[in-house]
Amino acid sequence: MHNRKVAQILYEVADLLELEGVEFKPRAYRRAAQAVESCPVPIEELVREGRVTELPGVGKSIAEKIEEIVRTGKLRYHEELKKKLPVDLYSLTQVEGVGPKIAKLLYEHLGVKNLDDLERAAREHRIRTVPGLGPKVEEKILRGLAEARKTEKRVLLGIALPLAENIRDKLRESGLFQAVEIAGSLRRGKETIGDIDILGISNRPGVASDFFARLPDVEEVLAKGPKKTSVKLGDGLQVDLRIVPEESFGAALQYFTGSQAHNIRLRERAVSQGYKLNEYGVFEGEKRVAGRTEEEVYRALGLPWIPPELREDQGEIQAAEEGKLPVLVEQGDILGDLHVHTDWSDGKGSLEEMAAAAKELGYRYIAIVDHFRFAQAIPGLGPDELARQIEEIRELNGKLEGIRLLCGVEANILSDGSIDVPRELLRELDIVVAAVHTHMRMPKGEMTKRLLAAIENEDVDIIAHPSGRLIGERSAYEVDWEEVFRRAAKYGTILEVNANPQRLDLRADHIREAIDTGVRLALGTDAHHPDHLAFMRYGVLTARRGWARARDVVNTLSPDKLLEVLK
Numbered sequence: 001m002h003n004r005k006v007a008q009i010l011y012e013v014a015d016l017l018e019l020e021g022v023e024f025k026p027r028a029y030r031r032a033a034q035a036v037e038s039c040p041v042p043i044e045e046l047v048r049e050g051r052v053t054e055l056p057g058v059g060k061s062i063a064e065k066i067e068e069i070v071r072t073g074k075l076r077y078h079e080e081l082k083k084k085l086p087v088d089l090y091s092l093t094q095v096e097g098v099g100p101k102i103a104k105l106l107y108e109h110l111g112v113k114n115l116d117d118l119e120r121a122a123r124e125h126r127i128r129t130v131p132g133l134g135p136k137v138e139e140k141i142l143r144g145l146a147e148a149r150k151t152e153k154r155v156l157l158g159i160a161l162p163l164a165e166n167i168r169d170k171l172r173e174s175g176l177f178q179a180v181e182i183a184g185s186l187r188r189g190k191e192t193i194g195d196i197d198i199l200g201i202s203n204r205p206g207v208a209s210d211f212f213a214r215l216p217d218v219e220e221v222l223a224k225g226p227k228k229t230s231v232k233l234g235d236g237l238q239v240d241l242r243i244v245p246e247e248s249f250g251a252a253l254q255y256f257t258g259s260q261a262h263n264i265r266l267r268e269r270a271v272s273q274g275y276k277l278n279e280y281g282v283f284e285g286e287k288r289v290a291g292r293t294e295e296e297v298y299r300a301l302g303l304p305w306i307p308p309e310l311r312e313d314q315g316e317i318q319a320a321e322e323g324k325l326p327v328l329v330e331q332g333d334i335l336g337d338l339h340v341h342t343d344w345s346d347g348k349g350s351l352e353e354m355a356a357a358a359k360e361l362g363y364r365y366i367a368i369v370d371h372f373r374f375a376q377a378i379p380g381l382g383p384d385e386l387a388r389q390i391e392e393i394r395e396l397n398g399k400l401e402g403i404r405l406l407c408g409v410e411a412n413i414l415s416d417g418s419i420d421v422p423r424e425l426l427r428e429l430d431i432v433v434a435a436v437h438t439h440m441r442m443p444k445g446e447m448t449k450r451l452l453a454a455i456e457n458e459d460v461d462i463i464a465h466p467s468g469r470l471i472g473e474r475s476a477y478e479v480d481w482e483e484v485f486r487r488a489a490k491y492g493t494i495l496e497v498n499a500n501p502q503r504l505d506l507r508a509d510h511i512r513e514a515i516d517t518g519v520r521l522a523l524g525t526d527a528h529h530p531d532h533l534a535f536m537r538y539g540v541l542t543a544r545r546g547w548a549r550a551r552d553v554v555n556t557l558s559p560d561k562l563l564e565v566l567k
């Protein structure tokens with residue numbers, strides 16, 4: 001039973017409960033589903049060791065349900081709920097424009113149970129006949145369907161990257177390879193990945209391929225040969241290993257890193273300069289003039305090396321030519337995490353534990369921004385608790401060495417754009433993060449107004465996960481981004497790049513637009529567990545894909561400078 005499968009059932013329960021008009025519970029199930037999905041440890045292991053409640057957001061009652069799913073492969077509670085709506089709600093709600101309510105309408109009026117039914121209904125223009133829906137909704141669903149089909153089999157960066165690195169390291173340690181590198185969209189840091197591409201140099205390709213095909217994670221060997229071996233891992237992810245000659249390793253790495261659009265642009269450039277470029281090298285007639293390293297390949301074409309994250313044909317070749325490539329932010333530039341939860345709200349680490357884990361990472365500060373409780377049933381701090389936490393953090397800062405905790409809160413942006421934390425308390429804090437956590441399906445104009453109100457609120461420093469998307473699970477709010485970026489730049493409000501692999505929010509193209517508008521960014525992991533602080537790398541990769549430099553990111557600043565900016 002894979003984590004993803006368990007999460008799917010919990011997500012469906014959340015949707016089904018929401019349809020019944022149940023309050024608060026859907027949110028609890030969704031949180032639990034997210035925790036299971038992003039948990040780096042197989043859920044079976046946690047069940048075996050009785051540690052399910054260690055997952056952030058998972059209490060005793062949901063833990064029991066998770067145990068039941070792992071034990072029996074299903075959940076009675078889920079089956080019971082599903083009787084009223086026997087459809088593949090999980091897949092259907094992946095489609096932009098289809099929420100649980102519309103899925104229910106489509107089932108009741110058209111008998112739509114799965115993606116195939118949905119596609120047929122949309123193509124035959126039957127969706128517009130459903131009361132309350134119309135041609136606009138139908139068009140949106142058709143577009144969403146194409147997108148959903150594309151992402152159906154994709155895996156989050158945060159899941160694929162550790163898997164690929166693990167395989168790469170095993171290959172390196174085998175002593176059978178002179179070099180091993182990860183290529184493909186994974187090397188470019190894309191938020192979701194279709195499959196894993198690995199390149200190697202080996203003078204014993206037969207043995208090396210055998211070794212790869214016999215790795216413990218491999219469930220099925222799809223094809224095997226001295227040049228290319230393809231396997232499938234336990235969770236269905238495909239990995240291709242190509243063994244290439246040393247003299248063309250750089251060219252192959254360039255070629256298989258992509259993107260396709262970048263490579264086409266580069267090939268055109270080669271041709272215009274009288275060269276031929278392919279996966280074997282740069283050729284002048286029959287003669288290879290470059291290929292051993294990527295630097296060599298780019299240099300032969302009159303360009304500096306271009307970081308993989310930029311290779312999307314978004315102007316990077318021209319920038320390289322003009323010597324205007326940005327010096328991208330790096331993990332080492334990050335001096336702290338600006339979005340950390342603790343066991344004061346729904347996190348699983350104490351203040352001390354989060355501080356110790358951050359210090360271990362070499363950070364100089366972290367911002368403690370536990371949730372504020374705006375409704376009884378949602379775990380978070382009330383005003384008195386927040387006041388107490390502020391005192392405790394101040395006391396702790398007196399004792400801690402080498403790391404500083406910033407007092408903060410993750411406030412809720414209410415429907416009218418106001419903030420739910422009392423003003424006197426906000427004034428006590430070093431940092432105020434605000435985010436939308438409720439009423440996410442507002443019309444574009446209203447949602448934009450709501451965000452703008454928070455941006456203009458002088459007590460708010462950072463807007464967290466500004467688009468609200470959960471990759472493959474919930475689409476972003478509809479927002480006029482241009483206006484949001486303009487206003488954030490004007491009021492000096494910082495926008496977050498949430499580094500949680502399921503969020504990566506803002507996303508890369510929005511990051512670039514925001515920076516161009518003059519907006520500053522904050523990287524935060526939204527850690528609910530000490531281990532989650534390691535998500536920072538996904539935020540850094542995403543920021544790099546958005547052309548972010550160290551100076552665009554406020555948590556590259558020293559603690560004192562940061563506090564000055566936050567004032």
Ligand SMILES: [Zn+2]
Binds near residue numbers: 410435437464465
């Ligand atoms: Zn949040």
Ligand SMILES: [Zn+2]
Binds near residue numbers: 526
């Ligand atoms: Zn948070």
